[in-house]
Structure formats: C-alpha cells, structure tokens
Amino acid sequence: MKLEDAIKKFKEHGYKSTAKREDILTYFTEADGYRTAKDLINYLEPTYAGISFDTVYRNLHLFNQVGILETTELDGEKHFRISCTHHHHHHFICKDCGKTKEIDVCPMHEVENTLRNYLIEGHKFEIYGLCPACMSA
Structure with a gap:
C-alpha cells in the first residue's frame, strides 16, 4: 500500500490525518518487513522528542483496525507492517x-x-x- 492510499483509507474511516500519523505511515511504507513499536519510536524520536509508547501503540492499533497495518507476533512481541492488498498471498x-x-x-x-x-x-x-x-x- 502506498502512503497516499493509506492516508486516504484512514480519512475514509473518519479519522484525522496529522503530521505524526503521516510520519508513522511513511515509516511503514518505506520499511521492508515487520517492525516493532520500539523500532518506530526510534525513528520518530528525533522529530517528536519524548513520544510515548502509549501514543505509538494507540496509533498502531488504530491503523491495524482500519486495515492499513498487518500484525504478527514474533518472540512474544507484536510486529507491524503495511498491509498488502493487491492480491491474496x-x-x-x-x-x-x-x-x-x-x-x-x-x-x-x-x-x-x-x-x-x-x-x-x-x-x-x-x-x-x-x-x-x-x-x-
């Protein structure tokens, strides 16, 4: 899924697109594979000093609920990636x-x-x- 498609889908579900949310989506559209909330925080920290795990997890779960992010569990920790929607695989x-x-x-x-x-x-x-x-x- 491309960044523009993810933002559009998010807005279609009635949610507001903010700079922080767009930065989160940018991270996942550019990432190759599954990433953790900690990976995301490390990416966001230079721009959003002191960003909390609560804010990150709330947005990750919201993006998952809307169908923008997929999740899996590796070694007891949730990992996220941008959804693949082009075909069943x-x-x-x-x-x-x-x-x-x-x-x-x-x-x-x-x-x-x-x-x-x-x-x-x-x-x-x-x-x-x-x-x-x-x-x-």
Whole structure:
C-alpha cells in the first residue's frame, strides 16, 4: 500500500490525518518487513522528542483496525507492517530482520475439505525462519 492510499483509507474511516500519523505511515511504507513499536519510536524520536509508547501503540492499533497495518507476533512481541492488498498471498517472515517474502501458495483448499461443516471466517498463514542474508551473517 502506498502512503497516499493509506492516508486516504484512514480519512475514509473518519479519522484525522496529522503530521505524526503521516510520519508513522511513511515509516511503514518505506520499511521492508515487520517492525516493532520500539523500532518506530526510534525513528520518530528525533522529530517528536519524548513520544510515548502509549501514543505509538494507540496509533498502531488504530491503523491495524482500519486495515492499513498487518500484525504478527514474533518472540512474544507484536510486529507491524503495511498491509498488502493487491492480491491474496501469505508470508515467510525472517525472525532476525523481519523482512518478508510473499508466498502465493494457500493451504485453505485442503483446510476447507477437512472442515466441511464449519464456517471459516478468515485465516492467516505465516512461515517463520531466517532469510538468506541473516543465515550468512
């Protein structure tokens, strides 16, 4: 998702776009992979001295609720990335650097066959490990 699309989507949900929120979205549109709230605070700190975790988390969860950011949990900590909306896919996520690689294979056909009498409302499929760069480091 591009920055302009994210800001537009945020406004369409009735939220005000501020410089701080646009800086948060800029960070995620430029980041390669999942990032933590601490990563974001380190990025924002030079511009917004003393920015609180509460402010950061509130905005991260709001962006996630609106569908601008996706979340995953790595080592017990929530990580965020800009949403991929161009087509259905899943991700390999590097546990070291947080970079992702799209996986176009979806196991849902097999799961739907196994759960024929169940109502499936959604799914998330992620594979975790180390990317080639982190393996060679």
